[in-house]
Each structure stands twice: as structure tokens, then as C-alpha cells.
Amino acid sequence: MYKVSHDKQDIVIRFEKDLADEEVLSKFLGHISLQSLLQKSKGIGASDNIRSKTKIGNFPKNFDLLRNPSLNKGTAFTIEEREQLGLSGLLPPKVHTIDEQVERILYNLRKKPTDMERYIFLTSLQDRNKTLFYRVLIDNIEDLMPIVYTPTVGQACLEYGQIFRRPRGIYITPNDSGKIADLLGNWPHKDIRVIVVTDGERILGLGDLGADGMGIPAGKLALYTACGGIHPSLSLPVTIDVGTNNETLLNDPLYIGMKHPRIRGQVYQDLVDEFIMAAQQVYPGVLIQFEDFANNNAFNFLQKYRDDICCFNDDIQGTASVTLAGLFSAMRITGGSLADQRFLFLGAGEAGIGTGDLAVSAMMEDGLSLEEARKRCWFVDSKGLIVKSREGLSGHKLDYAHDHEPITDFLAAVEALKPTAIIGVSGQPKRFNQAVVEAMSRINERPIIFSLSNPTSKAECTAEEAYNWSDGRAIFASGSPFDQVVYKGKKFLPAQGNNVYIFPGVGMGVMASRASQVTNEMFLAAARTVAKEVSETDLRIGRIFPPLPRIREVSLAIAVEVAEIAYRQGLASVSRPDNLEEYIAGLMYEPEYTSYV
Ligand SMILES: O=C([O-])CC(=O)C(=O)O
Numbered sequence: 391m392y393k394v395s396h397d398k399q400d401i402v403i404r405f406e407k408d409l410a411d412e413e414v415l416s417k418f419l420g421h422i423s424l425q426s427l428l429q430k431s432k433g434i435g436a437s438d439n440i441r442s443k444t445k446i447g448n449f450p451k452n453f454d455l456l457r458n459p460s461l462n463k464g465t466a467f468t469i470e471e472r473e474q475l476g477l478s479g480l481l482p483p484k485v486h487t488i489d490e491q492v493e494r495i496l497y498n499l500r501k502k503p504t505d506m507e508r509y510i511f512l513t514s515l516q517d518r519n520k521t522l523f524y525r526v527l528i529d530n531i532e533d534l535m536p537i538v539y540t541p542t543v544g545q546a547c548l549e550y551g552q553i554f555r556r557p558r559g560i561y562i563t564p565n566d567s568g569k570i571a572d573l574l575g576n577w578p579h580k581d582i583r584v585i586v587v588t589d590g591e592r593i594l595g596l597g598d599l600g601a602d603g604m605g606i607p608a609g610k611l612a613l614y615t616a617c618g619g620i621h622p623s624l625s626l627p628v629t630i631d632v633g634t635n636n637e638t639l640l641n642d643p644l645y646i647g648m649k650h651p652r653i654r655g656q657v658y659q660d661l662v663d664e665f666i667m668a669a670q671q672v673y674p675g676v677l678i679q680f681e682d683f684a685n686n687n688a689f690n691f692l693q694k695y696r697d698d699i700c701c702f703n704d705d706i707q708g709t710a711s712v713t714l715a716g717l718f719s720a721m722r723i724t725g726g727s728l729a730d731q732r733f734l735f736l737g738a739g740e741a742g743i744g745t746g747d748l749a750v751s752a753m754m755e756d757g758l759s760l761e762e763a764r765k766r767c768w769f770v771d772s773k774g775l776i777v778k779s780r781e782g783l784s785g786h787k788l789d790y791a792h793d794h795e796p797i798t799d800f801l802a803a804v805e806a807l808k809p810t811a812i813i814g815v816s817g818q819p820k821r822f823n824q825a826v827v828e829a830m831s832r833i834n835e836r837p838i839i840f841s842l843s844n845p846t847s848k849a850e851c852t853a854e855e856a857y858n859w860s861d862g863r864a865i866f867a868s869g870s871p872f873d874q875v876v877y878k879g880k881k882f883l884p885a886q887g888n889n890v891y892i893f894p895g896v897g898m899g900v901m902a903s904r905a906s907q908v909t910n911e912m913f914l915a916a917a918r919t920v921a922k923e924v925s926e927t928d929l930r931i932g933r934i935f936p937p938l939p940r941i942r943e944v945s946l947a948i949a950v951e952v953a954e955i956a957y958r959q960g961l962a963s964v965s966r967p968d969n970l971e972e973y974i975a976g977l978m979y980e981p982e983y984t985s986y987v
């Protein structure tokens with residue numbers, strides 16, 4: 391049980407057992423009227439706020455409170471709170487509502503001249519008042535996602551050293567070997583349920599950005615909260631900095647990372663191993679999301695850890711799941727099934743092979759053999775069409791090396807194979823040129839054209855190009871957002887086929903069930919769920935993913951499916967609540983102020 395003494399401002403709460411059931415805690419606290427202590431009593435992260443307060447014994451007061459981004463409310467502190475928490479005189483007299491504060495933020499955002507300035511402004515807001523940051527982000531997700539995420543986050547990573555203000559997350563270098571658990575222990579929050587980790591070697595389609603890649607784990611985790619409802623205190627961004635091979639960064643005096651070429655081989659492997667073990671030790675059962683590692687490392691780490699550790703690779707499995715969701719939706723327009731398709735991927739890296747593998751699993755569920763299913767997926771990489779006769783093919787590409795004469799040119803591959811869908815995951819802009827799109831439109835009544843590379847500057851073609859060159863017939867999706875397009879008087883709202891539709895829901899499902907592994911079936915279920923959430927109206931305007939303002943509902947639906955699978959597969963570590971959907975909905979973080987007095 392919990393021992394509680396409450397002496398006006400000094401609150402001591404001691405836990406004599408770890409809290410498996412946070413709901414019990416919330417109810418308990420509600421019962422004794424201490425609920426008001428919580429930033430938001432509902433939600434898995436609720437206990438963490440209390441825990442950190444427990445540590446210091448006293449509720450923070452004075453400037454400590456104003457400078458605590460998890461608790462700060464700025465001008466929204468009430469007169470009573472100001473009086474009791476030592477804030478009198480430290481704030482301007484006017485007490486604002488959160489809605490008025492939101493107005494002020496939006497007013498300032500509109501005045502900023504560039505998206506980079508908006509990114510810096512929002513990041514600073516996140517550093518001083520998390521509740522307000524998430525309120526603004528959630529209520530304006532469609533407008534602000536392109537700022538906190540792709541494409542602006544890509545630009546932010548390119549300029550990370552210049553715009554650096556406050557650190558976010560944990561940086562691990564080879565000098566920390568043997569001490570990683572201590573480093574992780576330095577993080578102020580002790581209940582961490584999800585880590586996004588990168589080594590910065592392949593940041594979006596931008597390449598090796600070394601330690602400047604930290605913008606990506608930080609951005610992904612902001613979306614875990616905004617889109618999946620995971621309490622912000624439960625997540626931790628990590629960058630493993632083993633150097634960079636990016637000459638520009640190595641020569642930049644403002645670069646924030648280790649100034650030497652990438653360390654590879656055993657030292658690198660051991661460092662990642664130690665990190666994985668330390669994370670398990672310090673935060674048992676934590677979900678680890680691998681993000682933006684280079685191809686070989688990404689595949690190797692996934693292979694190595696997926697059966698023993700609760701982990702997944704977003705670029706392989708998350709992107710695969712959202713791409714498959716897009717294909718399911720597209721088929722609602724074209725008719726037919728997955729098994730009737732022929733997919734041609736441009737790019738045979740993480741996203742391409744990941745999607746191929748997941749599509750193959752889906753086709754096998756529909757009755758195809760492994761062999762037959764793989765034959766529906768073709769890949770063009772930097773050397774041309776992947777065919778059996780090609781020498782020196784590496785592991786994962788071999789599965790898709792079919793009998794065919796070699797072809798070096800992508801357009802020629804389109805003409806020869808007559809695909810129903812082309813899927814761009816190459817990181818190479820403009821590769822779906824007019825000739826390619828026109829050929830696809832000649833071959834197909836409704837050509838499926840996915841231009842998934844990020845950020846926008848790396849897209850294989852733009853939405854406008856896809857619609858113009860296909861005479862408005864393309865079924866288009868892109869990794870980064872495009873504005874609406876009007877073609878011959880018809881309005882198209884192109885969809886963003888980004889793994890943000892997948893990872894927040896998967897993460898929430900894994901956390902709610904305390905799953906010990908993340909399985910293929912979960913990503914397949916997530917893909918089917920996203921596709922199911924697309925309405926006929928969406929499809930009519932060319933949108934094959936649900937609108938972003940609905941993303942929390944979509945994430946909840948995914949989380950329920952994922953948790954259901956965890957229970958079915960015997961991977962869950964907590965007992966199943968009677969009403970899973972209600973239970974998970976109840977765990978979702980809502981940024982709202984509650985009274986501290
Ligand atoms: O971050 C994104 O927008 C999607 C993604 O994982 C990537 O492109 O690496």
C-alpha cells in the first residue's frame with residue numbers, strides 16, 4: 391500500500407510496491423483529494439510526476455516550479471497557487487486560461503518568418519511548459535506536424551549545431567563504455583516505457599548527420615505523446631554518437647558531436663549491445679524503437695534483438711506497415727486484392743525490403759505460397775533491377791532476386807514488368823519523372839504511385855507532378871506532406887504515408903499490455919486498422935490515409951489491436967482488462983492543467 395501524509399504544501403508519498411496498476415493509484419489519490427497534484431492524474435505517466443516529487447520531498451516552489459517544464463503553467467497559475475507556492479510577484483498579475491495562452495502561442499507562430507523559426511519557437515515552448523506545448527500541438531496537429539516533424543525536423547537536424555539551445559535526451563559515446571547504465575540513470579524521470587534511439591547515420595533521406603540526428607528521436611517522441619497519448623515523462627530520446635563521416639560536420643566548429651570518423655566493428659557493436667542491456671536494466675521492459683540507422687546495422691540489430699527484447703525498427707517495420715495500409719486503401723479504389731498486384735520498389739533498403747516482407751506475410755494470409763508472394767515484389771536499387779543473375783547480392787535482397795534479364799533503368803523496368811504500383815523509398819528526388827508516371831498511367835487505369843522518401847526535398851515526385859502527369863488518375867501518397875492540388879477543376883488532398891500513423895499506436899498497445907516483444911502480426915494488424923479508418927469520402931478526394939486530426943482515434947484503434955495480439959500470443963505481462971478499449975483510452979495523456987492546491 392501507499393503511505394500518505396499531507397501537510398498543506400509538503401507532501402510525502404512513499405510507495406512500498408512498484409505500481410503495476412496505475413489506475414489504482416489514480417483512484418487512491420482521487421479518493422484522498424491529492425489528485426490535484428498531478429499534471430494529469432489520468433494516464434500511465436501520472437505516477438512519475440509524483441515519484442519525482444517524492445524524491446525531493448517537497449512540491450517545487452518559487453522559480454523551481456516556473457522552471458520545471460512538466461509542472462509549469464506560466465501565466466495560468468491561479469492566485470491561490472501563486473500565494474501558496476511562492477509565486478506571488480514572480481508572474482505578471484493577469485491570470486490567463488490555457489485557451490488564451492494557446493492564442494498567444496499561435497499569434498507568435500504566425501508572425502515567425504520561417505518554419506525553422508517556428509520549430510525553434512515550439513521547441514522552446516516544450517522546454518518551458520509541456521502541457522501548453524502538447525495542447526497547442528494536439529489541437530493544431532495538421533498545421534504543426536510539418537514543423538515538429540518532417541520536413542522541418544530534417545532541416546532542424548541539418549542546422550542542429552547552430553540552433554542548439556537545451557539538450558534533449560541522452561548522448562552515449564564510446565568514452566561511456568562500461569558506464570551506460572549510469573548515464574541512463576541520470577535522466578530525471580525514472581519510469582521510462584519507450585526509448586527512440588538513433589546513431590544518426592541515415593537521418594531521413596539526408597544521410598549521416600551524426601549527433602545532430604538527435605532531432606529525430608526527440609521529434610518521434612513528441613508524436614508518441616501528441617498522436618498516441620503516451621505521457622511525455624515516459625519517453626526518452628537517445629543518440630549513440632560514434633562519430634560521423636560527414637565532412638561538413640567534421641569541419642564545423644559548431645558541430646555538437648564527436649569529431650572523428652564513425653567507429654565501426656566490434657567497438658560499435660559492443661556499445662550498442664551495452665546500451666540495449668543497460669536500458670533493460672535501468673528501465674525493465676522498456677520498448678526500444680530503432681530509428682534512422684544505416685541499412686545493414688538496422689537489419690542486423692532487428693534480427694539480433696527482436697526475439698529477446700521489446701523492440702522494433704521504425705524504418706523497416708513502421709514504414710512497411712503504413713505503406714501496406716496505403717496499398718490496402720488503394721485497393722478499395724482499384725478493386726482486386728494484394729495478390730493481384732505487382733509492386734516495383736525504387737530502393738531496396740529498410741523501407742523497401744520491410745514493406746516487401748510485410749506485404750508477403752499479408753499475401754500468405756490470403757493463401758499465396760511464400761514463393762508466389764515474393765514474386766509479386768520487384769526491386770530496383772542503385773545497380774538496377776534485382777535479378778537472380780546479379781552477383782554479390784546481400785542477404786535480404788536475395789529473397790527478391792527473381793529470374794529476369796538485367797535492367798539498369800527504372801523506366802525500362804516499369805515498361806518490362808508493368809507494375810500496378812511503384813513505391814519510392816530511395817532517398818533520391820525526382821526519380822519518378824514524367825516518363826515514368828506517364829508509363830504507369832498507360833499501363834494502369836489507376837496507377838498507384840507512392841513517393842515516400844523524406845523530407846520533401848527527397849521525394850521521388852511531388853503530388854502535383856503525380857496528378858498532372860497521370861491526368862488526375864494517380865493514387866498518390868508521400869512520406870512528407872504536400873498541399874492540396876487542383877487538377878482540371880478537381881481537388882485532390884494527397885495523403886501522407888508516414889510511419890507516424892503506426893508507431894504511436896503500436897507503442898501504446900505494447901505499453902498497455904506490457905508486451906515483451908513486438909511482432910510482425912502487430913504491424914500487419916496496424917496496417918489493416920489504418921486502412922479501415924479511411925472513409926469513402928477520404929478516398930473520393932484521393933486521400934488514402936485518415937485525416938491527421940483523427941490520428942489519436944486511429945492510434946487508439948491500433949493500440950487495442952496490438953494489445954489484443956499481445957494477449958493472444960502470450961506476450962502480455964499484465965492481466966487483460968475487461969474492456970481493453972476503455973482501458974487504453976483511459977491511459978491516454980490529455981494536456982490539461984489541474985490545480986496544485
Ligand atoms: O521520420 C519520418 O518522417 C519517417 C521516417 O522514419 C524516415 O523517413 O526515416
Ligand SMILES: [Mg+2]
Pocket residue numbers: 594681682704705
Ligand atoms: Mg526514420
